[in-house]
Amino acid sequence: MKNKIRIICGLLVFTLLVSTTSWFTSNASAVTSDSTSLDTVILTTKIGNGKGEINYSDSMQGGGEGPEAFTVTDDDTIYIVDNVNKRVNLYQDGKFIYDIDTPYIVYVRSIVVSQEMIFLMDYDAGKIYVIDMKGNLVQDIALPDDMESYLMQKLYVSEDGNVWLYYENNYSGNISKGINYSYLVSDMASGKKTCLEGFTKNKGNTYTVVMEGTNSASINSNSNIKLTTNELLGNLQILDVDNNDCLYVDLFEQIDTSIVFGEYTVRKYLGDKCLGIASIDLENYYFMPNNVLEISEDGGLYQIKCFDDRIQVIRKDFVTFENFKSNISEIKKEALEADFISSSSNAVAETINVPNTVSETMDNAIDCCLLKWTYTANNAKNPDSNNVTTPDYLAIASKPSDQVGIPYCWGGFDGLDTHSSSSWTSFLDAMSKNIFAGNIKTSSGEWQGGTAGFDCSGFVSSTAGFTSKLSTTKLASSTYTKSISESNRSIYDMYVKAGSHVLYYVGTSTNGISSREATTSGDDKTKLYTRSMTALSGYSLRRFNGW
Numbered sequence: 310m311k312n313k314i315r316i317i318c319g320l321l322v323f324t325l326l327v328s329t330t331s332w333f334t335s336n337a338s339a340v341t342s343d344s345t346s347l348d349t350v351i352l353t354t355k356i357g358n359g360k361g362e363i364n365y366s367d368s369m370q371g372g373g374e375g376p377e378a379f380t381v382t383d384d385d386t387i388y389i390v391d392n393v394n395k396r397v398n399l400y401q402d403g404k405f406i407y408d409i410d411t412p413y414i415v416y417v418r419s420i421v422v423s424q425e426m427i428f429l430m431d432y433d434a435g436k437i438y439v440i441d442m443k444g445n446l447v448q449d450i451a452l453p454d455d456m457e458s459y460l461m462q463k464l465y466v467s468e469d470g471n472v473w474l475y476y477e478n479n480y481s482g483n484i485s486k487g488i489n490y491s492y493l494v495s496d497m498a499s500g501k502k503t504c505l506e507g508f509t510k511n512k513g514n515t516y517t518v519v520m521e522g523t524n525s526a527s528i529n530s531n532s533n534i535k536l537t538t539n540e541l542l543g544n545l546q547i548l549d550v551d552n553n554d555c556l557y558v559d560l561f562e563q564i565d566t567s568i569v570f571g572e573y574t575v576r577k578y579l580g581d582k583c584l585g586i587a588s589i590d591l592e593n594y595y596f597m598p599n600n601v602l603e604i605s606e607d608g609g610l611y612q613i614k615c616f617d618d619r620i621q622v623i624r625k626d627f628v629t630f631e632n633f634k635s636n637i638s639e640i641k642k643e644a645l646e647a648d649f650i651s652s653s654s655n656a657v658a659e660t661i662n663v664p665n666t667v668s669e670t671m672d673n674a675i676d677c678c679l680l681k682w683t684y685t686a687n688n689a690k691n692p693d694s695n696n697v698t699t700p701d702y703l704a705i706a707s708k709p710s711d712q713v714g715i716p717y718c719w720g721g722f723d724g725l726d727t728h729s730s731s732s733w734t735s736f737l738d739a740m741s742k743n744i745f746a747g748n749i750k751t752s753s754g755e756w757q758g759g760t761a762g763f764d765c766s767g768f769v770s771s772t773a774g775f776t777s778k779l780s781t782t783k784l785a786s787s788t789y790t791k792s793i794s795e796s797n798r799s800i801y802d803m804y805v806k807a808g809s810h811v812l813y814y815v816g817t818s819t820n821g822i823s824s825r826e827a828t829t830s831g832d833d834k835t836k837l838y839t840r841s842m843t844a845l846s847g848y849s850l851r852r853f854n855g856w
Contacts, residue, residue, distance in 0.1 A: 351611075352387055352400050352622040361405030363620050364393040365596050370751035371717055371765050371829035372810050375596035376620065378420040378429070379613050381605045387622055389613070390417040390429065392831070397427065397440075409444035415702055416831025418599060419463040423470050428494065430464045430474065433702070433832035437464070437474065437494055450498045459837050462489065462820060463600065465549060468511040471495065475508060477819045486520060486817045510550035518545055518819070523796065528558065532581040538562045539637055541795055543571055543842035546820050551608035555579050559589070559602055561842050562637070567792035568651060569804070569845045570644035572637065575602065575610055577627055585627025591846055599821070599841045651849065652792050661789055662855030664774030667801050670853075673772035674801070674813055674825045677715050677724055677763070677835045680736070685709045687743035692759030698750040700762075700833035714834040715763050716747030717827050720756025722778040724763060724771035729756055736761055749833050765811050768827035768835055769803065773853060782807040790851035804840075804848040812840070814850075821845070 355362045366374040378390040387400040395414055399406040411417075411429065419430035426447065429438040435458030439448035452458060462475040472494040479487025493503040507517035507529075516530040526545050528534040534556075536545065543563035550556050556578045563571040573589040587610055589602065595617040603611045614621040665673070686708045691697050700716045715724065715736050722729045723736040733739040739761035740746065748760040763771070770779040783789055785807040793802055798814060804824075805811040812826035821841035828838065 348623050348625045350621050350623050352403050354400070354405070354620050356618055356620065358394055360408065361398060361400070363389060363391045363398060366393060366829055367750065367752040369596065369809055370719065371749070371827065373596055374416070374830055375598065375615055376613065377416065377418045377598045377600065379622065380420050380422060380603050381609060381611050381622070382422050383606045388420055388422060388427065389620070390420050392416055397429070409440065411438070411440070413446070413705075414438065418461070421464045421466050421472055423466045423472050428464050428472050430461055432458060432461055434458070435461070437497070448498055450494065453497070453502070459823070459839055460487070464494070465508070467509060473509065479818075486819050489518065489819050508547045508550070511554055516547055516550070516556060518547060520545070528556070530556070534578060534581050536560070540564050540571075540641065544821055548575065548602060549604035551604060552606050553579070553608060555584065555608055557604045557610070563795060563842060564641050564644040565794050565796050566644050566648035567794055567850045568644065568648055569842060569848050569850070570640065570647065571842065571846070572640055573843055583630045585629055586633040587625045587627045591843060597844045597846065599839075599844045601843065648792070660787065660854045663789070663853035665772075667856055670773050670801050673725060674768070677768065677772060678825055678837055679713060680715055680725070682712055682737055682740050683709050684712045684746060688740055688746040690743070690745060692745055693757060696750055696753035696757050697745065697748045697760055700747040700749050702832045702834065703746055714836050715768075715827070717764060717829050717833040718748045718756070718760050718762025719751045719753065719764050720767070721748070721760065721762040721764050722767040722771060723761040724768070727771040727776070729761065730758070733761070747833065749829050751829065763827040763835055765827045769811050769813065781805055781809060781811050784811050785849055785851065790853055793850050793852045795850060798850060799852070802850055802852045804845050804850055806848045812838075
């Protein structure tokens, strides 16, 4: 099902800024926001498997897969990672040049180019790949054992050409945000750990983000930037620093409702002075990446737009601080109206309480994500090649091999003690009886016989203690759950989009939230994950009845 995401875009408001706005849309080759700004589409490419095309997974069920990483170099070459077709596409002057096959990647979330080398941050594999312009794999750098792949933020290039990994130092499962550090990739390759707190770029300057409350933060460097929002501060992230020492940050101000509503902007600073503001349109996305923005070395701001029939890269212009107008009050009004309509439409006479407590649900979810099992050739005998597809990470796994986590299986309900078929009692029992592990063919209808694992709602239903699988539509209804505002959010509340996806909220991260979920995004299984708040646009925040 093709679900379009709609969100109203406006502005994060400073304490000193008087609120007034308009917002941008981007459906045409040139996008006008007002008389002072013109956004330009510099690339349009088709969806598919052909040369120059980029693909999505067969549906957005389970989170879906698509292009999460792109960059634009100073010679205006655009690099986009095609996670589905396992390649990197290069474009120039709006035209496809060539592609580089990368069959070894799982799910790349960041790409940079430096000194004639391409660096890929594979989020799910916990690796950084270095390839040359001919596609040769030069280095395969694994994260150290004491670093978690889900805490990888992005790659960036410093003034001297060194590549750094921006990483959140945090403990697995910690519900509070960690602190971002930069790790020198070249040292990681040799087993060293050269790191600095914050984002380091030019002349040894570092930039650190300090959250000071639910609606305030500061960015500390050679100057001190103070930020205050009228509503909740959902995201605040350093994007980059250009050759002129201008700092770029993206901000997502979130309305305190059960539906993820907000406004997304990028700010450009020199010292503590805001030179310009760009509004980021999140309308009409078919696939929503966690990161939709990139800054080039010369200070160009670029946005990737993922429609149902095409992908575009847009160069965005900034409006001066003095000329930018805010529409935050109108955004809040519409968000509250949408929240009220959603709550009213879900009203029913009877409610059903969840069987398990929060603590029991948490323990079950963790155990599913850490479940150890052995993958054998007997678990890889496809029962129906037309309707069953092997999860990506198992497709490249050796047989036998030790695995962790329950594989994604469309329609599946096979957990610690739940099952999709009476022929087995649990996922481990299914594996011992040579049942096929997983199925990511989400367009095939309901559960396919002879397969075992979890889909997103199966994972949530099973860990919460239900004896049958609830759909995402049921999990989004007041029969089983109730609406919760962002300010009242607790661990193991759910973000859910009816007919699409559901996940557990397990804590905050420096770029959104940490989650536990069964997803088709990358490493197709139950896992600890992170999602930006912008990627959750349109989702509802809900809590099981009885909690």
